[in-house]
Structure formats: C-alpha cells, structure tokens
Amino acid sequence: MNNRIRREDLKDKIMSAEDAALLIKDGMTMATSGFTPSGYPKAVPLALAKRAEGGEKIEITVMCGASVGDELDGSLSKAGVMTRRYPYQTNESIRNAINQGNIYYQDMHLSHVSQYMDYGFFGKIDVALVEALAITEEGCIIPTTSVGLTPQAIKNADMVIVEINTSQPLELEGIHDIYMTEKPPHRKPIPIIRPGDRIGTTFMPCAPEKIAAIVVTDITDKVRPLGPIDxxxxxxxxxxxxxxxxxxxxxxxxxxxxxxxxxxxxxxxxxxxxxxxxxxxxxxxxxxxxxxxxxxxxxxxxxxxxxxxxxxxxxxxxxxxxxxxxxxxxxxxxxxxxxxxxxxxxxxxxxxxxxxxxxxxxxxxxxxxxxxxxxxxxxxxxxxxxxxxxxxxxxxxxxxAKNGDISSIVPKxxxxxxxxxxxxxxxxxxxxADLRKTSPRERARKIIQNCAHPSYRDMLMDYLKEAEKGKFKHQPHSIKEALSWHARFLETGSMKVWKKNQDIGSSLNKKKLALSNT
CATH class of the missing domain: 3.40.1080.10 (Glutaconate Coenzyme A-transferase)
Structure with missing residues (x-):
C-alpha cells in the first residue's frame, strides 16, 4: 500500500466503506469522480445505500462528471438516497426515477458545471467522494480512468473521502493533465494550441487536512457494452x-x-x-x-x-x-x-x-x-x-426507430x-445532408431526400408542400400538423399504420365522391 498512499500520516485515515459512509449525512450535497462509467467511487455508495435500505432516512444531492456505474447511480436511486442529480446520466434506475418525478434532475452542458460549482450556484459542497489511483507525498490525489469534475469537487468540498482502487493499474500515473481556470475577471487564456499540449500537473491538488477518510477497494469499473458495428x-x-x-x-x-x-x-x-x-x-x-x-x-x-x-x-x-x-x-x-x-x-x-x-x-x-x-x-x-x-x-x-415504425426525421x-x-x-x-449555405426550405428538401427513410419521404414532402401553401415562406410550418406527428405514433404505435389508414380513408372518400356525382 506504500506505493498507493505515499503520505504516512494519511494511513491513519484508512477505514471501512461502512465507516466512511457514516460521514455522509441526510441533506448533504456530494460531488463525485466518474465520467461515463469509469473512475467513479463504488464501495462507499454501496455502503450508503445499505444504510437507507436498513430504514435510515438519508436523502442527498449528487453531482458527477457525467454518467457513472450502477454501484453509484443505480444503488443510490433504488434506495431512495438520491433526490437530486446533476448533470448527465445513463442508468436505467435513475432515468426511471427522473421520469416518474422522484429525482429532480437538471440536464446541463458539461462545460458549465465546474464554473457553476466554483461560483456556488449549487450551494455548499459538503463532501467530495473520489476514486484515486494513489495519494502523493504532499497529499495530492492521482485520478484513475477519468477526471471529470473531480478537481473542482476537491477544491470546493468541505471534506474529501478517497477510495483507493487497487484494480486500477499504476501505469495510469502520468496520463493525466490537471489544469483549472480562474474566475473572471482574472481568467487567463487556456494555453492549448495542439491536442497533445500538456499544461498542468499529473495530480489534483488537495489539502491533506481535507481528507476525512480513505477506503481501499478493488471493485472494477462496470463499463457498458458496445453493440457490434452493424x-x-x-x-x-x-x-x-x-x-x-x-x-x-x-x-x-x-x-x-x-x-x-x-x-x-x-x-x-x-x-x-x-x-x-x-x-x-x-x-x-x-x-x-x-x-x-x-x-x-x-x-x-x-x-x-x-x-x-x-x-x-x-x-x-x-x-x-x-x-x-x-x-x-x-x-x-x-x-x-x-x-x-x-x-x-x-x-x-x-x-x-x-x-x-x-x-x-x-x-x-x-x-x-x-x-x-x-x-x-x-x-x-x-x-x-x-x-x-x-x-x-x-x-x-x-x-x-421501433423497427421502422417511426421516422427519426420529423417535421418538427x-x-x-x-x-x-x-x-x-x-x-x-x-x-x-450538408446544410451549409442552405435556406430552411432548401435544407428541408436535402434532409428529406438524403436522410429520411424511403417509407417516410413522401409523407415528409407532403407535409412540407402543404406548409409552403401558408402565408409565410421562410421556414413554413403547419403547427397543428407538425405537433400531431408524434401523437399519431402514440395513438397507433406506427407512423406507417397511420399513413395506411389515411390512404384507405382518402380512397374511400374519393369513391364516395364519385358515387355522389353519378
């Protein structure tokens, strides 16, 4: 463990995940490491979820760099611990809770999150929960497979809980380039001219006295499968x-x-x-x-x-x-x-x-x-x-989408x-469809002709031509018709079924009209 925790006095902070989880209290805001399930804390969130499953009331706000694995997003949402979440997620349990109104969620541009944290827009950050490769002699923290918002979490949090993950290879050390910006009006240009420019340090600054607990774990990143190249x-x-x-x-x-x-x-x-x-x-x-x-x-x-x-x-x-x-x-x-x-x-x-x-x-x-x-x-x-x-x-x-039942190219x-x-x-x-130099109506024809599925091109062109009959020609819409496009799918489960019904109805109306004229 000497090559993982290199500052001797910090070894006194080593404890179990269960004991570290006790430091997280009801009503706190917790910012964590992790970005698209890599480099996220795992042992402490699982222990925190167990407290709630045992009947303890604990509800917290959680901020991560982006999506994280089931040990964090999944366990805390299923246990009812997570009541508010920023700024991006992919976990099925948390997604369901968001859509059911059980978790308050703000979807955000990722480049904004660190600045919001620095400015206090999220309120006080009570705890930073961070997965680490190692802690340096100075008490600084070396990340694992992601960085995300971790440097700002450490900077702004009242206390830091570190998970040293021994499943992460020490060869990761040196891959990171940690650089943080200042607040305006003192912010300087970011001196990156080429993608390979290194401008920072290989570790994240952290005052040693901020570290309240260190948990040693070997739980691996639960990365997502990627579908075959179809x-x-x-x-x-x-x-x-x-x-x-x-x-x-x-x-x-x-x-x-x-x-x-x-x-x-x-x-x-x-x-x-x-x-x-x-x-x-x-x-x-x-x-x-x-x-x-x-x-x-x-x-x-x-x-x-x-x-x-x-x-x-x-x-x-x-x-x-x-x-x-x-x-x-x-x-x-x-x-x-x-x-x-x-x-x-x-x-x-x-x-x-x-x-x-x-x-x-x-x-x-x-x-x-x-x-x-x-x-x-x-x-x-x-x-x-x-x-x-x-x-x-x-x-x-x-x-x-839906096995061809719905078009991904729509009127609105x-x-x-x-x-x-x-x-x-x-x-x-x-x-x-290359949309450069195009007016809206030119753009519409390009997208319909080049990108829409053949099953839906005629429907989309019919919509466009009908909309162009209106008074205003720049970006013509038939609002009622455009908004009903999605409703038709919800009603029938298939845009093609709706179109077929429309065609049958049109054909019957034509026959009725012909009979009435004879």
Whole structure:
C-alpha cells in the first residue's frame, strides 16, 4: 500500500466503506469522480445505500462528471438516497426515477458545471467522494480512468473521502493533465494550441487536512457494452468518410483532418471505427471519451494523440486497455471536463464534432435528450459544448426507430437541444445532408431526400408542400400538423399504420365522391 498512499500520516485515515459512509449525512450535497462509467467511487455508495435500505432516512444531492456505474447511480436511486442529480446520466434506475418525478434532475452542458460549482450556484459542497489511483507525498490525489469534475469537487468540498482502487493499474500515473481556470475577471487564456499540449500537473491538488477518510477497494469499473458495428452504422461511417475526403479535396481540411470529437455509444463508436480502414493518417482527437474504436485507431497507427476526460471502453476493451496500459498511455491525455469540453479550446483547434441524435426535423433542429418531448433519455452531455463551437458539427442517427415504425426525421422535433444554427451535417444510413449555405426550405428538401427513410419521404414532402401553401415562406410550418406527428405514433404505435389508414380513408372518400356525382 506504500506505493498507493505515499503520505504516512494519511494511513491513519484508512477505514471501512461502512465507516466512511457514516460521514455522509441526510441533506448533504456530494460531488463525485466518474465520467461515463469509469473512475467513479463504488464501495462507499454501496455502503450508503445499505444504510437507507436498513430504514435510515438519508436523502442527498449528487453531482458527477457525467454518467457513472450502477454501484453509484443505480444503488443510490433504488434506495431512495438520491433526490437530486446533476448533470448527465445513463442508468436505467435513475432515468426511471427522473421520469416518474422522484429525482429532480437538471440536464446541463458539461462545460458549465465546474464554473457553476466554483461560483456556488449549487450551494455548499459538503463532501467530495473520489476514486484515486494513489495519494502523493504532499497529499495530492492521482485520478484513475477519468477526471471529470473531480478537481473542482476537491477544491470546493468541505471534506474529501478517497477510495483507493487497487484494480486500477499504476501505469495510469502520468496520463493525466490537471489544469483549472480562474474566475473572471482574472481568467487567463487556456494555453492549448495542439491536442497533445500538456499544461498542468499529473495530480489534483488537495489539502491533506481535507481528507476525512480513505477506503481501499478493488471493485472494477462496470463499463457498458458496445453493440457490434452493424450495417446501418457502417453506412453512416462511410457517408462521413466520403464527406471528409471531399472537404480535403476542396482544400477545406488538411490531409490529416482536424481534431476529431465523437460522442458516446455504439453508433458513435462505429463512426470512428470506420476510420481504421480509411486512407486518413496522423489523426488527432480532442474529445470527451476514449472508446474501443479509439484504441483500434491507435493500434492501426492512425492516431498520434487522443485528448479526453475519460477512458470508456467496453468490457472487452477495458481488459485490452489494462493489459496494454503502458502502450496506450503514450497516446492518451485525460483532462478535467472543464478543459476537455471548453468552448475556447474547441473553437481554437477547429474540432470536427460528431454526435448522435434521437430525432432531427426537416429544418435541422436536433433532439438528443427527450423521447417524444417528455421522457428523458440521458441528457445533452457535452454535445452542445462541441456542436456550437466546432469547425463542422455532424449529427448521426439511423433513419427509423421501433423497427421502422417511426421516422427519426420529423417535421418538427418534440424537444430542441441543438438549433438549426449550430448543425452543419445530418447523416443517416440513407445518406448525408450538408446544410451549409442552405435556406430552411432548401435544407428541408436535402434532409428529406438524403436522410429520411424511403417509407417516410413522401409523407415528409407532403407535409412540407402543404406548409409552403401558408402565408409565410421562410421556414413554413403547419403547427397543428407538425405537433400531431408524434401523437399519431402514440395513438397507433406506427407512423406507417397511420399513413395506411389515411390512404384507405382518402380512397374511400374519393369513391364516395364519385358515387355522389353519378
């Protein structure tokens, strides 16, 4: 343990997870490490949940960098401990509790969270619960597989509980680059000119007297599985690669592109995976998460550096990462999300942003958070940080959902996360729509013709043509018709069923009209 806890007097703070959990009281606000289930505390949250399951009343506010594993989000939401949550999540239990109104949740741009914490917008941070690789001789904390909001949590919390996780390999030491900004008007430019620039320390500052407890654990990150690269995802990736090749040919991109950002999940992983077999070389990444495809690109010699705030592979990818950590650490940098998602840096580097959508409307507005407008899925995460400030902002989605029963291209999205002003390119397995230089009506035709599934193109064109009959022509809508699009799916379970019924009804009306005229 000497190589993990390097300050001798702190060894007196070692205790069980159960004893450490007793330091967390009802009504507290707790900020934790973790970002897209990696590097999050596990033993203490499980012990905290057991207290509540035993009948003790304990309700707290929880803040994490992004989503975390079931040991934290799942156990605390199921036990009723978590009553308020910021700023992003993916756990089924917490999602259900949010949608049932049992957990108050604010979906936030990730780049805003650290500043909100520094300014006290969340109120007092009572405790920072942090997974660590090691504690230095000075009492500073070395993170594990993610950084997220952890530096700000330590800085602002009244006390710090540290989980030393011995399952995390010591080869992670040195991969981190911890840099924090000042408050305006004293804030300085962030001195990152290239994705590989290191500007900070390999540890997070922490006053030793703040550390109230140290828990030793070996519970591994419970990372999410990634789906196989299916045919629709492969087609989406192919359309993007063709688009990037065209931009290079036109002189709008260098041969090695600009730094790449990709969101989380199977489709995002597949999009990057397509680059493994492309002609592109010497790529760089400035992103939020490093998933399996990023490791594939490193192994293929395609990437020179990948800057992120978390290592988030699949279970198979995590094993591969741990077995070759010394190799991958040469190519990866983990930064606080205040820096990985910072608009200033994203704009300066000219990042190519690639994120996923739930639905897209014909004018280019994107819904990436709320199914049918009301049911929270995960959250906006960092997609807004990158989308608004990117050189290109690309959104991907398969053209249909529910086995083809609903179109992902709609007249009007049921919830807006990214407006038409910020979205450059829409891609589905059907094709790609480059929205640059387009007026709304031109944009609509491009999206319908290039991205919508053939089963829904006629319906969407019918809607557009009908809307264009109205008085105002710039971005025409038939509001009643647009809003009823989603309602029809809820009524029938299928837009195709509704369309079939409409066609039958239209045919019968025509026959009745013909009979009445004879």
């Amino acid at each position: 045919e629709p995802s492969r087609k989406i990736s192919g359309h993007i690669i063709d688009f990037l090749k065209h931009e290079v040919k036109m002189g709008r991109l260098p041969q090695n592109l600009l730094p790449l950002q990709s969101g989380v999940g199977s489709v995002a992983n597949a999009v990057l995976g397509g680059l493994v077999h492309s002609d592109f070389e010497n790529l760089t990444c400035y992103t939020e998460v490093i998933q399996d495809s990023m490791l594939d690109l490193i192994d293929a010699g395609k990437i020179t550096i990948a800057s992120s705030t978390a290592l988030t592979p699949s279970e198979e990818g995590l094993k591969r990462l741990y077995e070759n950590m010394s190799h991958y650490a040469k190519y990866c940098i983990l930064r606080p999300m205040e820096i990985s998602n910072n608009p200033e840096v994203i704009r300066r580097l000219g990042v190519i942003a690639m994120n996923t959508a739930i639905e897209v409307d014909i004018y280019g507005h994107v819904n990436s958070t709320n199914i049918m407008g009301s049911r929270m899925m995960n959250g906006i995460g960092g997609s807004g940080d990158f989308t608004r400030n990117a050189y290109f902002s690309i959104f991907t989605t398969v053209s249909t 999205v049921s919830h807006v996360d990214h407006t038409e002003h910020d979205v450059t390119v829409i891609v589905t397995e059907q094709g790609l």
